[in-house]
Every structure is written in structure tokens, then in C-alpha cells.
Amino acid sequence: MTDGNGWSLEMDAGPIYVQIGVRVREQLACGDLKPGDKLPSARDLAARLSVNPNTVVHAFERLEADGVIETKRGLGTFVREDAPVANMREEILRAAAERYVNDVRRLGVLQGGALAALKEVWDAGKAR
Amino acid sequence: MLARLDNVTKRYVKNEGIRDLTLGFPAGEVVGVLGLNGSGKSTLLKLLAGLLFPTDGAVTVYDAWPRRNRAKLVFLGETDALWPWMTPREAEKFMAGLYSDFDRSRFNELLDALEVPRRKTKSMSRGERGRLRLAMALARNAKLYLLDEPLAGIDLLSREKILSSIVQEWHTDETILLSTHEVAEAEGLFERVIFLKDGRLALDAQAEALRQEGKSVVDAFREVLS
Numbered sequence: 001m002t003d004g005n006g007w008s009l010e011m012d013a014g015p016i017y018v019q020i021g022v023r024v025r026e027q028l029a030c031g032d033l034k035p036g037d038k039l040p041s042a043r044d045l046a047a048r049l050s051v052n053p054n055t056v057v058h059a060f061e062r063l064e065a066d067g068v069i070e071t072k073r074g075l076g077t078f079v080r081e082d083a084p085v086a087n088m089r090e091e092i093l094r095a096a097a098e099r100y101v102n103d104v105r106r107l108g109v110l111q112g113g114a115l116a117a118l119k120e121v122w123d124a125g126k127a128r
Numbered sequence: 129m130l131a132r133l134d135n136v137t138k139r140y141v142k143n144e145g146i147r148d149l150t151l152g153f154p155a156g157e158v159v160g161v162l163g164l165n166g167s168g169k170s171t172l173l174k175l176l177a178g179l180l181f182p183t184d185g186a187v188t189v190y191d192a193w194p195r196r197n198r199a200k201l202v203f204l205g206e207t208d209a210l211w212p213w214m215t216p217r218e219a220e221k222f223m224a225g226l227y228s229d230f231d232r233s234r235f236n237e238l239l240d241a242l243e244v245p246r247r248k249t250k251s252m253s254r255g256e257r258g259r260l261r262l263a264m265a266l267a268r269n270a271k272l273y274l275l276d277e278p279l280a281g282i283d284l285l286s287r288e289k290i291l292s293s294i295v296q297e298w299h300t301d302e303t304i305l306l307s308t309h310e311v312a313e314a315e316g317l318f319e320r321v322i323f324l325k326d327g328r329l330a331l332d333a334q335a336e337a338l339r340q341e342g343k344s345v346v347d348a349f350r351e352v353l354s
Contacts, residue, residue, distance in 0.1 A: 009316065010344075011312070011315055011339065011344035012343060012344035012347055013339075013342075014339055014342065015336045015339045015340050016316060016336065043295070046295045047292040047295040048292070049316060050291045050292060050295065050313070050316050050317060051295075051316035051317060052158055052295070052316065052319050053295060053298065053300075054300070054319060055316070055319075055336065
């Protein structure tokens, strides 16, 4: 159920159509997908992920309704040129920050300690 | 409904295969038929194929006894009845002679996709024979595909190829019922799952609705059948 190209799915992590939507947004946020790029066809993506083609169609419909992708008749499905990539980056950054803050709050760590730890790990990663 | 069972019971000499089962299958659904050994999965598929006759109740495919609509249904059973001398080429001739809906070019595409070697079945591995049997089944243009344990006893790579071919070949107006023990590998394919326990219906659910509740089909399987 995993795939090397950023499409990995978890069967116990909510509906598959939602997860496919999240994967598309993540790939856009980190630049693996860009506005104007063509997405695989629903059938090919379904075969790659071993999921029902209707599930992928459902995911694509939601992304289209959200203004992320568009279907061009006879050509395929593309990322919209005006896809809100900045918003997606912002949302993913915020979600990651919330996960970190929730984790360290459980330890009873205050803001100063949390930021110091973050900076330390950040700098260590940069030095490598 | 493309196929249905109304209050169906199938009694064997010693035990009951299916007890008072009522189910309907609309066109265009991929259904996982799940349950432990002896839960009635094969009995259900054979009843729908017209290979078994119900003790009580009625089984219909397109509103008729399944055998009258044999041309519209495909049954892939668990038993490997391929002749040892048969090559894929001979299997093609055999199937084309037997079924007018057998699509020879689709069969050859499937042989390539499933990487079936062009040699006699007696020198094929179990996985290769399983892939050949699936190609023979999927190359027909039917409306109802009854696939009984197509993944059983087959290596991981063959199972992946089989699942991916089913996804590629499925037309949205066709109904597939697939029984399997490999719930984790196959669950993404199913829109609907039917759990059987001791011949009775234990759960009939939409797979995405289960996931909405944070459960995988595997989780639901454990919950319902343990």
C-alpha cells in the first residue's frame, strides 16, 4: 500500500479519498508537484496504489471543488496554475508546529525551553 | 440489482454452508467477501455462479436463475483445473471456443501485464498458474465476476500484479465479488465489504465509511469475527 513517490496510504488513518487529497497538497507544498503539472489518471493511480478507481475519482472531485486541480477534457487532470500553494505550505507548517507544541507541552516544558530545543536541533541539522 | 440472494440457506449433508442470507448487488460495485475458513464465502460465490442450488430461498442474476445468465458471469474457483500440457496459447483457444465473450487481444494484454510465461502449465509456478487463471477469467466481457480466493497461496509479487490488473480491467458497470484472506493487501480495492461468520452475515459495510470511523477493514474484520 506504499509507493515511493509520495503516495503512501494508511488503511487505518481515515478515508482513502481524504488521504489522497492530503498527499496531493503535500506534494504541492514541497514542490514535488507544481502548478500546471499533469496528475496520473485516476485508473493508473488506483492501480499503483491498489485502490478502487472510484476512490481516486472521488479524491480528484474534491480537489477540483477546492480549486486545486482541473480536468481538461480529453487531456487529463492538471494542477491549476492558481492553486493556492502558499496556503498549503502555511497549513502544513502550522500543523507541524502544533504537533511539536502539543508534544512538548505534555512534558511541561515552557516556551523558552521549547524554542531553545527547536533551535538546537535546527542548527545541528544545518551543520550536518 | 444485478444479483441478489433472498433468504438463502444452503445445507450440506453435515452442516450449513449459508444460513438465511439476504443480499443485493447493484451493477458497478467491487465487493470484498471476507470471513474465516468455513464461514461460507465459497458457498456464497458458488450459489451466485449457479454451481450450487440453494436448499431454501432464491438466488437470481438479472432476475433469473444464475445458470440462465451464465454468459454474463465469470466464476474463478479455488481449484486449479488447468491441464498440465496446456500453454497460454492453448488456454486462449479453449476459452474462445467455450465463451463467445472471450476477448483474445485482452487476454494477451493480460498475459503481458501479469507476466505469464508462454510455456506449459506443468512447468509454471503456482503464482504463474494463478496469474494465467486470472487472465482467462478477466479476458471475458461479463457483468458479474465471482473471484474465489484469487490471491491464495500465491507469492507477494503475483498478488500485487493480480490486484493491479483487476483495477485496470474493471469497468465501472461491472460487479466484482472477491473473497480473500489477504484482507490487508486487498482492502483498498473494495467499496463494500461483507463479513460472513458461520454462514451468516456478520457485517455489510462501505469500506470508506469504516475508515471514516478510524478503522481499517482489517480492524473491522478482527472486531466482528473474533
